[in-house]
Amino acid sequence: MAGHEAGKPLLELRGVTKIFRYGMFGFRFRAVDDVNLVMEDRPLILTIAGESGSGKSTLAKIILGIHKPEYGQVLYRGRDIHRLRGRELLWFRKEVQAVFQDPFASFNPLKRVYGYLYETVKNIVGISERAKIDAYIDEVLRSVGLNLDKVKGKYPHEFSGGELQRVAIARALLTRPRLIIADEPVSMLDASLRVNILNVFKRIREEMGTSFIYITHDLATAYYISDLIAIMYRGSVIEYGPIERVLTKPLHPYTQTLLESIPEPDPRRRSEWLKPIKLSGIEEKEFVAKGCKFAPRCPYATKRCFEEPPPEVVVNGVRVRCWLYYVKGSSPAEKR
Numbered sequence: 001m002a003g004h005e006a007g008k009p010l011l012e013l014r015g016v017t018k019i020f021r022y023g024m025f026g027f028r029f030r031a032v033d034d035v036n037l038v039m040e041d042r043p044l045i046l047t048i049a050g051e052s053g054s055g056k057s058t059l060a061k062i063i064l065g066i067h068k069p070e071y072g073q074v075l076y077r078g079r080d081i082h083r084l085r086g087r088e089l090l091w092f093r094k095e096v097q098a099v100f101q102d103p104f105a106s107f108n109p110l111k112r113v114y115g116y117l118y119e120t121v122k123n124i125v126g127i128s129e130r131a132k133i134d135a136y137i138d139e140v141l142r143s144v145g146l147n148l149d150k151v152k153g154k155y156p157h158e159f160s161g162g163e164l165q166r167v168a169i170a171r172a173l174l175t176r177p178r179l180i181i182a183d184e185p186v187s188m189l190d191a192s193l194r195v196n197i198l199n200v201f202k203r204i205r206e207e208m209g210t211s212f213i214y215i216t217h218d219l220a221t222a223y224y225i226s227d228l229i230a231i232m233y234r235g236s237v238i239e240y241g242p243i244e245r246v247l248t249k250p251l252h253p254y255t256q257t258l259l260e261s262i263p264e265p266d267p268r269r270r271s272e273w274l275k276p277i278k279l280s281g282i283e284e285k286e287f288v289a290k291g292c293k294f295a296p297r298c299p300y301a302t303k304r305c306f307e308e309p310p311p312e313v314v315v316n317g318v319r320v321r322c323w324l325y326y327v328k329g330s331s332p333a334e335k336r
């Protein structure tokens, strides 16, 4: 990836692997398999895209510290997040916030949503005076197109899905996070509301300098808002780089098949040309493969593809996990 000479990356994943075990026979599979990612420390939107079951949410939970990986490390501004304790953990929780798919599941139906905002400001932000808390909440609600009067006294069911998702975003923003991880934040909303929420993300990025990890199975919205994209396939990130390059000149055969049906992309009409592409579901057993996981479907597969996992290679600033781009004598992830 492009250099991050200005200091430590915002986020760095090194060989992150999460293994789930099933049943009496201890069937194991890698829901996240040797993921490497680097995100520079400047306001960026990175999309993680993949089919349902490809490991996106598991990866998000690992980055949030909810799941501990069996192998590998997650470094946030140089610190291993799974080793943080006490004050450092509080610092991390302020800096990295999450927004999930279903806003109604994020709030207790019997509790007024204002209570959540109030507690976050009091306990995490550390403001104690009531009037100052309200003024601060109002300011943050306005950044997502709401205000305190519209929110105070209301229960979750009194909001529409789109409004409640905006409250959830405001709640995440209260701690002035440097990074927000949004896991399918618009997939339950009507199409007309999706762009609305995505525009909120764009504006927050510009005005507050917040970075986002946007998780989706929809490449159209990914293309609309992101700078970078990581494509996941069965637990692995198989291609990662600037979105323009990955979606207009995809290197990995899997990314190519995803985009095959798209006629003549015109980058000037970035929000229009890519029709929503829904990725299909996959079976867990397909996660277990000796060589390249895409080999059974790949038109370029060779014997080696079925026997050895492909290395990660960097081609013009894009990381790709495929034997096609491997040059003999180079070591994995070396520039060519």
Ligand SMILES: Nc1ncnc2c1ncn2[C@@H]1O[C@H](COP(=O)(O)OP(=O)(O)O)[C@@H](O)[C@H]1O
Binding pocket: 020, 021, 031, 050, 051, 052, 053, 054, 055, 056, 057, 058, 059, 284
């Ligand atoms: N807590 C868990 N225990 C066991 N298996 C899980 C757990 N969470 C997710 N999985 C499995 O891991 C795979 C990846 O799931 P997930 O990360 O939710 O994918 P995605 O978000 O891309 O749809 C799926 O096969 C899912 O069934």
Ligand code: SF4
Binding pocket: 252, 253, 254, 292, 293, 294, 295, 296, 298, 299, 300, 301, 302, 305, 310, 321, 322, 323, 324
């Ligand atoms: S490693 Fe081989 S099977 Fe896998 S995507 Fe590349 S060419 Fe296809």
Ligand SMILES: [Mg+2]
Binding pocket: 056, 057, 058, 183, 184
């Ligand atoms: Mg998911």
